[in-house]
Amino acid sequence: MNLQKQIYIRKSCRDYLDETIDMDLIHNFMESVNPLIDEINYHYEILTRDEVNVRNRWSAPYYLAVYSEKKENYLMNVGFIFQQLCLYLQSRGIGTCWVGLDVPKNKTSEFVIPISFGRSDDITRELSKFKRKELSEISDFEDEKLIPAQLAPSAINSQPWYFKHVNDGFDVYQVKQNILKRQIIEKLNMIDMGIALAHMYLSNMDTFEFKIKTSFDDLKGYTYIGSIKI
The missing domain is CATH 3.40.109.30 (putative nitroreductase (tm1586), domain 2)
Incomplete structure (x- = not known):
């Protein structure tokens, strides 16, 4: 699996199709993802739009809620791990966006950040557009x-x-x-x-x-x- 080329074409996606996704794509990839810091425990859950307090003017059909132990450099570890997933999903025709405002309706103290995702026709751009x-x-x-x-x-x-x-x-x-x-x-x-x-x-x-x-x-x-x- 070569995700390097996705770096040069990825764009944050805010325009989604209302289509179902096989979530095994995510679960299977996350079984082999590499963290930046091994000693920090983390997990995620997949939510629908109805399970999230959406504070943006746009929304997605699905959200990945990211959770982590609050240890030193846990935020950097979260970015490292889940950007790999974002690039993988893009390679499968699924757009993603790191979302700073939205929160799960039933979040816990270990909640860090959500990532919106869904099928989309608008997930790539030319290098000159960065x-x-x-x-x-x-x-x-x-x-x-x-x-x-x-x-x-x-x-x-x-x-x-x-x-x-x-x-x-x-x-x-x-x-x-x-x-x-x-x-x-x-x-x-x-x-x-x-x-x-x-x-x-x-x-x-x-x-x-x-x-x-x-x-x-x-x-x-x-x-x-x-x-x-x-």
């Missing part, structure tokens, strides 16, 4: 190896990732948002970081490694979140 920062803006110098991360989706397209080259890969940082944005998207940006790392993993599956170092450079305006080798 509105993203330049590679030179997300790294200490322009590097085409970072294109998969560059194309990752993020809350209000904030693109909070920054990569610093080191001898064996990259130290990864998150942009410190201003006070106003921090109140709105701080939690979502940690999920976004996991999504970007999932893109890097899927593009370098044989060599990708993630670790959190105790020694790293402090960069003004950024928070260190981990290091990758690709």
Whole structure:
């Protein structure tokens, strides 16, 4: 299964067909998905539109409610795991969108975020249609190896990732948002970081490694979140 090519065509889907889906597609894929951090337990449930408090002007026939232990870096782990699922579903003609506002009607304390999904005729776009920062803006110098991360989706397209080259890969940082944005998207940006790392993993599956170092450079305006080798 090659999900790398889906990175270059995916778009967040908000226009769905009212068609049924074989949910075994999701269950079977999730049995073999790779987490970023093994020690964090997580689970999900599949909901219909009627089981969700929809706060957007659009809705989907189905929602994946994501739950996790609230351990360190759990949000990044959620983004890493479930972006792999999003790309897989897209490869099967199913659109997805990370949704920050909607919540299950019967959510528990471990609820993190929902992902809307459903059949759609509007799940891809041309590479030229992506509105993203330049590679030179997300790294200490322009590097085409970072294109998969560059194309990752993020809350209000904030693109909070920054990569610093080191001898064996990259130290990864998150942009410190201003006070106003921090109140709105701080939690979502940690999920976004996991999504970007999932893109890097899927593009370098044989060599990708993630670790959190105790020694790293402090960069003004950024928070260190981990290091990758690709």
